[in-house]
Amino acid sequence: MKKKLSIKDVAEQLNVSKTTVSFVLNGKAEENGISKAVQKKVLKHIEKVGYRPNRMAQGLRTGKSKTIGMLIEDISDAFFSSIARKFEEIFGQKGYRIIYGSTGNDTQVTKDLIQVFRNHQVDGFIIAPSPGIEKDIEELLQDHIPVVIFDRPTEDMDINCVLVDNFMGTCKAMQHLADNKYTNTAMITLTSEQSQMKERERGYRSCMANTGVEPSIMKVKYHEQKEKAITDIEQFLKNNPKIDSVFFTTNYLAEAGLEAITNLGLTIPGQLGIVVFDDANLFRLFKPPITAVSQPIERICDQAVLLLFEQMEGKEATGPKVIQLPTTLHVRNSTIRQE
Incomplete structure (x- = not known):
């Protein structure tokens, strides 16, 4: 069996001190005056010989x-x-x-x-x-x-x-829908006590209160089977034909919702405007691309x-x-x- 290299072996091979190798490995070379050339030399060598520091041993020595x-x-x-x-x-x-x-x-x-x-x-x-x-x-x-x-x-x-400001993020989305003449927006969200979900719901309810239109909220169980979520969303939309737009509070709910909308043959944005909280590559690539609130x-x-x-x-x-x-x-x- 090949002997495992130690930091001492690496130092001897490079003709430098163990301390120098240690500083380079621990990201402390600059503050200890080790030149860029020496840092490059050490890093290139450890990659070549396949040296892997023992992090547990390092932790015992340094307390980190x-x-x-x-x-x-x-x-x-x-x-x-x-x-x-x-x-x-x-x-x-x-x-x-x-x-x-x-x-x-x-x-x-x-x-x-x-x-x-x-x-x-x-x-x-x-x-x-x-x-x-x-x-x-x-x-x-x-x-x-x-x-x-x-x-x-x-x-x-x-x-x-x-x-992040979930309340204001939701209000921006709702105002955008209102500016584009959507007047009856439903929210599809999770059955959740998480504060960020509550803030998104609070933002939705606040905006709906300003319109005088009764809120229309569907809640999906966390970790619900995707097939069931799709079926339930289809039924929700069938039961509420006056809805002209939907705000999805998570990206994975929107994925299920878009499939449900496709299954029903509804057009976007003609019959339904769609906004989702949490952007993802899927929403940029979907036809049409989906308006989304992104977190920084x-x-x-x-x-x-x-x-x-x-x-x-x-x-x-x-x-x-x-x-x-x-x-x-x-x-x-x-x-x-x-x-």
């Missing part, structure tokens, strides 16, 4: 594992997969790796994953929280483990949090990383921050009626 634990609702969802990819990119540039898990918004699964990541000695957590995990997060903070929450807040917790993924990730590193480096001067970012409405042909 150089890993971040990330908990998201569903890695297969377009929004969360884009978020995860961007976090990987940002943390990778800083010499960190991410380990992540999908919670399915299940309390026990989330609790179990937190413990698993604690056992891996992650340096911090980024969490899209499931309900009922406030105590677990509080325990992390009490143990001085940095935590940043995103996508939805936790109940009654003073914690670093990055959110890069800014969410940048702000969350900044807040996490402030904690990790002990730079929190004013206590936890709640950052709320605006959304963007991408107007496409699904809401532009032909004159």
Whole structure:
């Protein structure tokens, strides 16, 4: 069996010190005065010989594992997969790796994953929280483990949090429909107690109240079988023929809804105007392209990383921050009626 290379072997092969190799591997070369030429030489050599640092050993020496634990609702969802990819990119540039898990918004699964990541000695957590995990997060903070929450807040917790303005994002979408002469908009959403879903519903109800038209809301169970969701949406639209537009509160509900609309032979935007909260490639490629509210993924990730590193480096001067970012409405042909 081939002997596993050590950092000492690499240093001897390059005729540099172990400390130099360590600084390069840990992203600390610049601050310790190591030249670009030496950094390039070390990185090129470790790639050539296939050296892989023992992160657990590094963690024991430095007190840092150089890993971040990330908990998201569903890695297969377009929004969360884009978020995860961007976090990987940002943390990778800083010499960190991410380990992540999908919670399915299940309390026990989330609790179990937190413990698993604690056992891996992650340096911090980024969490899209499931309900009922406030105590677990509080325990992390009490143990001085940095935590940043995103996508939805936790109940009654003073914690670093990055959110988007779901209420105003919905109001922008509803106003756009009104400007294009849609007067009877239905909302298709989840049966959910998640705060971001409540804010989207609040925005919808607020806008409908201003029109004097009775709200028309259909709620789909979280993780409902797609075939059943499609059938139920078809029936909802058949039962409500006065509806002239639909606001979908998630991208996966819109996917099911578009299939239901196609099955019914309804035209977009002629018979139904369509807006979805959470943009995805599918909506740009659909015929006609679908108007969508997009969340600022890069800014969410940048702000969350900044807040996490402030904690990790002990730079929190004013206590936890709640950052709320605006959304963007991408107007496409699904809401532009032909004159």
